[in-house]
Amino acid sequence: MSLFRTCPTTGLQVHRTADRLIQANAVAATVALLIGGVAALLVLLTRWEVVLLLDAGMFYRMLTVHGMNMLIFFIIFFEMAVLYFASAVLLNCRVPAPRTGWIAFALMVIGALMVEWTMWTGRADVLFTSYVPLRAHPLFYLGVILFAVGALTVVGHFFGILTIARREKTYKGSMPLVTFGALTAAAIAAVTLLHGAIIYIPTFLWSLGLMEVDPQMYRLIWWGLGHSSQQINVAAMVSIWYLLGALTVGAVVLNEKVSRTAFVLYVLFISMASAHHLLVDPGMGPAWKIWNTSYFMYMAVLASMLHGFTVPAGVELGMRLRGAAQGLFGWLKRAPWGDPGFSSLAFSIVVFGFVGGITGVTFGTEQINIIAHNTLRIPGHFHATVVSGTAMAFMGITYYVIPLIFRREIAFYPLARIQPYLFALGMLIFSMAMTFAGTFGMPRRHWNASFTGAVFQPEFSPAVNLVMGVMAVGGLIAIAGGAIYIVVTVVSVFFGKKMAADDSGLGAEGRGLPPGITHPPRALVEEDRAALGPSGRLGPVPGTMVLVFIFLAAFITYYFVNWALLSFLWEVG
Amino acid sequence: MYRTGIEPPERIWWKKIDRHEKVWVWIAFAWCMVLFAMMPIWHLRGGQNPSGIRHRVEPADYQARVAEFIQEYQVGTDSGFPVVEPPPGSDVYLQATSFSWIPVLRLQQGAEYVLHLSSLDVNHGFNLYPLNINFQVVPGYDYGLRVVPNEPGEFHIICNEFCGIGHHLMVGKIIVEPADAEQGGDR
Numbered sequence: 001m002s003l004f005r006t007c008p009t010t011g012l013q014v015h016r017t018a019d020r021l022i023q024a025n026a027v028a029a030t031v032a033l034l035i036g037g038v039a040a041l042l043v044l045l046t047r048w049e050v051v052l053l054l055d056a057g058m059f060y061r062m063l064t065v066h067g068m069n070m071l072i073f074f075i076i077f078f079e080m081a082v083l084y085f086a087s088a089v090l091l092n093c094r095v096p097a098p099r100t101g102w103i104a105f106a107l108m109v110i111g112a113l114m115v116e117w118t119m120w121t122g123r124a125d126v127l128f129t130s131y132v133p134l135r136a137h138p139l140f141y142l143g144v145i146l147f148a149v150g151a152l153t154v155v156g157h158f159f160g161i162l163t164i165a166r167r168e169k170t171y172k173g174s175m176p177l178v179t180f181g182a183l184t185a186a187a188i189a190a191v192t193l194l195h196g197a198i199i200y201i202p203t204f205l206w207s208l209g210l211m212e213v214d215p216q217m218y219r220l221i222w223w224g225l226g227h228s229s230q231q232i233n234v235a236a237m238v239s240i241w242y243l244l245g246a247l248t249v250g251a252v253v254l255n256e257k258v259s260r261t262a263f264v265l266y267v268l269f270i271s272m273a274s275a276h277h278l279l280v281d282p283g284m285g286p287a288w289k290i291w292n293t294s295y296f297m298y299m300a301v302l303a304s305m306l307h308g309f310t311v312p313a314g315v316e317l318g319m320r321l322r323g324a325a326q327g328l329f330g331w332l333k334r335a336p337w338g339d340p341g342f343s344s345l346a347f348s349i350v351v352f353g354f355v356g357g358i359t360g361v362t363f364g365t366e367q368i369n370i371i372a373h374n375t376l377r378i379p380g381h382f383h384a385t386v387v388s389g390t391a392m393a394f395m396g397i398t399y400y401v402i403p404l405i406f407r408r409e410i411a412f413y414p415l416a417r418i419q420p421y422l423f424a425l426g427m428l429i430f431s432m433a434m435t436f437a438g439t440f441g442m443p444r445r446h447w448n449a450s451f452t453g454a455v456f457q458p459e460f461s462p463a464v465n466l467v468m469g470v471m472a473v474g475g476l477i478a479i480a481g482g483a484i485y486i487v488v489t490v491v492s493v494f495f496g497k498k499m500a501a502d503d504s505g506l507g508a509e510g511r512g513l514p515p516g517i518t519h520p521p522r523a524l525v526e527e528d529r530a531a532l533g534p535s536g537r538l539g540p541v542p543g544t545m546v547l548v549f550i551f552l553a554a555f556i557t558y559y560f561v562n563w564a565l566l567s568f569l570w571e572v573g
Numbered sequence: 574m575y576r577t578g579i580e581p582p583e584r585i586w587w588k589k590i591d592r593h594e595k596v597w598v599w600i601a602f603a604w605c606m607v608l609f610a611m612m613p614i615w616h617l618r619g620g621q622n623p624s625g626i627r628h629r630v631e632p633a634d635y636q637a638r639v640a641e642f643i644q645e646y647q648v649g650t651d652s653g654f655p656v657v658e659p660p661p662g663s664d665v666y667l668q669a670t671s672f673s674w675i676p677v678l679r680l681q682q683g684a685e686y687v688l689h690l691s692s693l694d695v696n697h698g699f700n701l702y703p704l705n706i707n708f709q710v711v712p713g714y715d716y717g718l719r720v721v722p723n724e725p726g727e728f729h730i731i732c733n734e735f736c737g738i739g740h741h742l743m744v745g746k747i748i749v750e751p752a753d754a755e756q757g758g759d760r
């Protein structure tokens with residue numbers, strides 16, 4: 001068998017090692033998603049106090065399992081697959097060090113297994129953040145270190161593939177935008193994983209009784225890992241947005257300069273976000289907090305607001321180029337809403353921006369954090385970013401990774417079509433209910449807000465308890481969406497119908513084939529600009545122009561309402 | 574000629590931006606500057622800032638300071654916890670340990686206090702319920718916050734940083750006496 005295969009859809013030369021590394025990492029990610037999902041269900045059914053399923057000890061244990069599996073194992077394994085895809089596959093390049101690739105993968109799996117063992121056996125009931133001086137079994141910290149070293153190796157490998165592709169001239173011109181985005185994700189990953197090493201190695205030694213670790217210093221550096229790794233997710237997610245746009249509707253890039261500059265802003269400023277978790281901490285002063293929480297004057301927020309324009313604008317222009325040019329929103333009306341890749345993309349952008357982004361910037365404001373820190377508002381925010389945003393985008397791309405890389409058709413396609421709708425709707429209800437309950441001071445990471453057995457008894461109003469019920473319903477809908485995803489992907493990968501070798505080139509029709517590639521807009525029109533006709537007062541992408549101003553209005557409103565809420569409190573300072 | 578994000582563009586991609594796209598870039602930039610300016614402005618004009626007086630402190634020293642504080646101003650007990658009523662303008666010490674807040678505080682509406690927060694063991698979270706004022710309580714650090722209670726009533730302190738299996742039991746109390754009741758007593 002040849003070392004390479006030619007992708008019948010794109011004509012790219014795909015190194016089979018890249019195929020296998022992508023497959024292995026994607027499978028590991030799905031296993032972590034399954035474990036984290038089961039834990040999610042148990043945690044949810046406990047916080048829904050009508051059920052109160054687990055006892056306190058088991059609740060915190062499952063919360064630890066949920067956090068580690070979702071935020072570390074699922075996301076990072078998936079990102080490793082994305083790195084191989086964006087480099088070796090998109091650049092037409094070989095994987096230079098297959099053995100290193102497999103050793104890195106093995107390190108990550110061994111690290112993950114060590115962490116799983118300590119968590120499931122009750123040796124690491126310290127939650128995802130494992131704040132010192134809460135103490136876990138040394139193997140918990142060692143497992144994280146091994147996992148991080150493995151991931152760091154993949155990042156290095158990725159940089160190696162980029163260098164070789166350039167030297168061997170496997171592509172013409174500059175690297176594609178999606179690869180460029182993945183490159184920024186990898187750069188952020190290098191910084192992040194370094195923070196992980198800096199904090200977990202001393203903590204590992206501390207757990208063996210060999211040295212001291214200052215609790216405030218731990219929080220500072222740990223969040224250099226904990227929050228910055230969410231910024232890997234953002235950069236990877238935005239790259240996937242461009243990728244999904246290209247695959248589903250042939251979305252175009254309006255201006256490479258704007259999109260790439262925005263990615264670079266992420267690399268430069270986003271790792272300052274550790275401060276978001278330390279705004280009401282005693283260790284730092286106001287100047288440090290303001291400077292860092294704003295990522296040097298909100299330059300990383302600017303980056304996200306640029307992508308929030310360019311991605312939908314690319315989709316709009318792609319749709320207009322293929323003829324859907326009627327009115328402001330004709331392109332949205334005629335978009336392929338039945339394609340799970342496209343619906344995932346659309347929901348990922350909307351929920352990430354409107355719920356996750358706006359709440360994130362607002363809660364990350366130094367003073368407003370006083371009314372948000374450690375309440376349910378925080379998980380409300382990050383379930384909208386990392387789940388409805390990142391995980392949703394990752395799920396969406398899977399519907400193309402399975403046909404293109406695993407060479408299998410998607411099984412149960414009608415189920416796959418409704419999956420993004422269920423998942424997005426559930427997560428939207430869930431995260432908004434969480435955010436709302438948090439506004440009333442509902443604590444996060446809390447077994448029982450009825451305070452059973454406590455000396456003093458604060459009482460939440462029945463309205464807040466009702467909101468917690470709504471949260472549970474939203475969570476259950478989302479978990480159903482997640483379960484469908486796992487069933488569809490597992491059945492497709494192991495039992496799905498094999499894709500035929502030659503029925504998927506230009507103009508081909510078929511389930512799971514990326515219409516953006518088989519039917520590119522450029523095949524339909526000769527002169528791009530001419531086809532669009534003269535652009536009106538709102539420019540070439542009028543629909544997106546209107547949408548971004550609706551977004552800005554929502555942002556401004558939510559932001560200043562929170563300042564107003566803050567101003568009613570006791571004076572404090 | 575437009576390209577998708579998965580096709581390599583030409584070598585030089587630094588090109589002029591469309592006028593409409595440029596408008597959004599500048600509006601977004603201006604909004605970021607507003608976001609940034611709001612924080613220093615609130616330090617100058619606003620009443621709620623997490624600045625505080627911040628020191629390192631040995632847990633044992635802090636514990637001794639709290640004991641001294643309780644001894645000086647204790648006025649009774651509530652459910653086994655000392656109730657302490659410090660004079661307006663004084664330093665008030667609250668101690669977090671797994672799984673209790675010590676002591677119960679009685680404060681005057683409209684008076685200013687410096688509320689000190691620290692932990693003797695692990696991280697804890699200070700949440701003043703139902704006002705929803707939140708601060709992180711870190712062992713080894715004394716966080717002194719100037720507070721002015723602006724309404725009377727009974728408030729609870731909920732621990733909102735995971736501190737162990739009894740985390741949900743960790744509830745404290747602050748009572749704020751109305752300002753006019755105090756003046757009435759004086760007359």
